[in-house]
Amino acid sequence: GAVVSQHPSRVICKSGTSVKIECRSLDFQATTMFWYRQFPKQSLMLMATSNEGSKATYEQGVEKDKFLINHASLTLSTLTVTSAHPEDSSFYICSARQGSGETQYFGPGTRLLVL
């Protein structure tokens, strides 16, 4: 199956700093990438959808100025958590899809801990 990678796998940062998470589709071109957040013992919550070359579409309640998403190429999307706070600590997972109606493949996730 298709492979999606994320970097870093885990990150610890101080409150107030910004953290960038990369999501790459390794063996296919992803026209659409999705970003999810998952808290312990809970399901995945969709944060935003991004299409290559256009602005991301954020889900209700997700602050677009806090979670900056850039989908600059067909193989790379980045999520930047700006001015991170302890409540932003979570497991962030991206997924990628080659085309409309195609299967979504998920990355391994990034564990963010904000101190």
Add this chain to the structure above:
Amino acid sequence: LAKTTQPISMDSYEGQEVNITCSHNNIATNDYITWYQQFPSQGPRFIIQGYKTKVTNEVASLFIPADRKSSTLSLPRVSLSDTAVYYCLVGDSGTGFQKLVFGTGTRLLVSP
């Protein structure tokens, strides 16, 4: 937006067949049904996808009745390593992006 309902948890023993049923009464005509498996601290892994009738691959089978309002994931002869959370999802074709909205999932525990 199509929603799914699954049992919160299931228990089984090694070597048994496990069937997890998911209801999706509001599934749209263009929506496919997809199942994912997730282990702790890992991203979901694609298991199987189908539109109607029966689909089978090397790890599972997916049964979908004619009305498509439900689906059943069948895992033959489970092992301890199949202990995970299983998510049933249907696409949201109305948005054009076909985003996936995760439900609670089914936590499967396989015991020796």
